[in-house]
Amino acid sequence: MCSKCYDEFSRNSNVLAPPVVAPSSGETVEAKAKEGPSRCSTCRKRVGLTGFTCRCGNLFCSVHRYSDEHGCSFDYRSAAQTAIAKANPVVKAKKLDKI
Numbered sequence: 001m002c003s004k005c006y007d008e009f010s011r012n013s014n015v016l017a018p019p020v021v022a023p024s025s026g027e028t029v030e031a032k033a034k035e036g037p038s039r040c041s042t043c044r045k046r047v048g049l050t051g052f053t054c055r056c057g058n059l060f061c062s063v064h065r066y067s068d069e070h071g072c073s074f075d076y077r078s079a080a081q082t083a084i085a086k087a088n089p090v091v092k093a094k095k096l097d098k099i
Contacts, residue, residue, distance in 0.1 A: 047060070054067065055076075
């Protein structure tokens with residue numbers, strides 16, 4: 001519905017918004033806590049949309065995004081070993097009979 005049609009409709013029907021239904025006393029309403037600005041876990045600088053999420057689960061700025069800059073606790077070696085093991089399964093051929 002375009003804005004012109006909506007204006008005519010709202011004037012004719014005197015409906016501005018749908019009625020708001022309040023929750024009954026038995027229901028619990030979970031209010032979202034306002035989330036603060038995203039900040040670097042090391043220097044607490046505001047990063048906004050340019051933040052980098054590390055494999056350790058923290059958010060970092062462009063300076064601290066590398067694992068050696070923020071003392072990352074993620075074990076990259078074991079993760080790489082398991083990835084290689086999954087990608088390259090062991091292939092074993094049947095033994096040949098000796099003649």
